[in-house]
Amino acid sequence: xxxxxxxxxxxxxxxxxxxxxxxxxxxxxxxxxxxxxxxxxxxxxxxxxxxxxxxxxxxxxxxxxxxxxxxxxxxxxxxxxxxxxxxxxxxxxxxxxxxxxxxxxxxxxxxxxxxxxxxxxxxxxxxxxxxxxxxxxxxxxxxxxxxxxxxxxxxxxxxxxxxxxxxxxxxxxxxxxxxxxxxxxxxxxxxxxxxxxxxxxxxxxxxxxxxxxxxxxxxxxxxxxxxxxxxxxxxxxxxxxxxxxxxxxxxxxxxxxxxxxxxxxxxxxxxxxxxxxxxxxxxxxxxxxxxxxxxxxxxxxxxxxxxxxxxxxxxxxxxxxxxxxxxxxxxxx
Ligand code: SF4
Numbered sequence: 001x002x003x004x005x006x007x008x009x010x011x012x013x014x015x016x017x018x019x020x021x022x023x024x025x026x027x028x029x030x031x032x033x034x035x036x037x038x039x040x041x042x043x044x045x046x047x048x049x050x051x052x053x054x055x056x057x058x059x060x061x062x063x064x065x066x067x068x069x070x071x072x073x074x075x076x077x078x079x080x081x082x083x084x085x086x087x088x089x090x091x092x093x094x095x096x097x098x099x100x101x102x103x104x105x106x107x108x109x110x111x112x113x114x115x116x117x118x119x120x121x122x123x124x125x126x127x128x129x130x131x132x133x134x135x136x137x138x139x140x141x142x143x144x145x146x147x148x149x150x151x152x153x154x155x156x157x158x159x160x161x162x163x164x165x166x167x168x169x170x171x172x173x174x175x176x177x178x179x180x181x182x183x184x185x186x187x188x189x190x191x192x193x194x195x196x197x198x199x200x201x202x203x204x205x206x207x208x209x210x211x212x213x214x215x216x217x218x219x220x221x222x223x224x225x226x227x228x229x230x231x232x233x234x235x236x237x238x239x240x241x242x243x244x245x246x247x248x249x250x251x252x253x254x255x256x257x258x259x260x261x262x263x264x265x266x267x268x269x270x271x272x273x274x275x276x277x278x279x280x281x282x283x284x285x286x287x288x289x290x291x292x293x294x295x296x297x298x299x300x301x302x303x304x305x306x307x308x309x310x311x312x313x314x315x316x317x318x319x320x321x322x323x324x325x326x327x328x329x330x331x332x333x
């Protein structure tokens with residue numbers, strides 16, 4: 001049996017887990033190709049206009065896989081942390097795919113909802129496994145094996161080995177040596193780690209000789225402690241992690257700048273990005289750059305903004321003794 005896993009959305013957070021799980025059960029796992037122009041164009045053509053860039057990319061990956069596999073993996077991811085949700089688009093994804101793309105093979109669209117009990121989690125895992133085998137002992141051991149792989153993968157990311165297009169980089173993107181410029185690169189993992197979708201932002205920053213700090217490299221529990229101090233609880237998982245990162249950075253101030261990469265059409269970012277920008281400006285003088293991407297964004301414009309941002313940081317370090325770009329130090333308010 002061939003199971004297709006599209007390189008989009010949950011892929012960058014969970015792909016090693018599901019690959020190891022289905023391979024341990026004896027299935028052949030086929031990945032879609034890394035995102036390219038054709039995949040993006042196909043996705044943009046075959047989804048609703050108001051979808052965000054990552055959802056369009058996901059549709060393109062499903063089209064890339066549809067004639068090669070027996071099943072396509074499109075779980076209905078409601079929640080991966082108790083009391084939180086991911087995004088309404090994740091919740092309704094199987095329907096979006098079904099009604100937007102013709103001739104989609106049968107989907108593995110099991111519901112993932114960690115708002116339910118541990119018992120429900122194992123019921124969910126059996127449901128995923130039973131597409132391949134009814135042997136529950138085999139499913140138990142495949143899941144245990146997959147969890148080990150998943151933990152190793154998470155550890156590699158925490159050490160700065162970014163899974164660009166799904167392949168862990170050989171070296172850490174974070175050197176940690178004193179005196180090196182460090183930029184916190186914030187945004188949803190499935191946009192940042194997708195080389196084509198993010199306009200190669202990671203490679204561009206590396207070429208500009210910058211250390212990159214990602215929210216996934218920080219301790220999730222610590223970020224949660226920060227976000228828990230918000231007046232109103234952030235119940236979107238990605239939003240909570242990004243908000244916790246911003247609060248941590250604003251307090252610790254051990255970075256030179258923050259770049260937030262957002263998707264045009266993302267309802268969650270429209271709130272979270274604004275909250276983060278306000279927090280960075282009111283509680284720190286860390287320079288902040290917002291880059292919003294969609295399928296029409298011109299790469300030359302992104303390059304210019306990145307280069308100007310890094311130039312400005314260099315200039316501040318050399319000539320200004322880190323004066324605020326917002327006038328705080330100059331005006332004394
Ligand atoms: S969180 Fe935003 S970017 Fe992610 S799928 Fe939802 S709308 Fe799209």
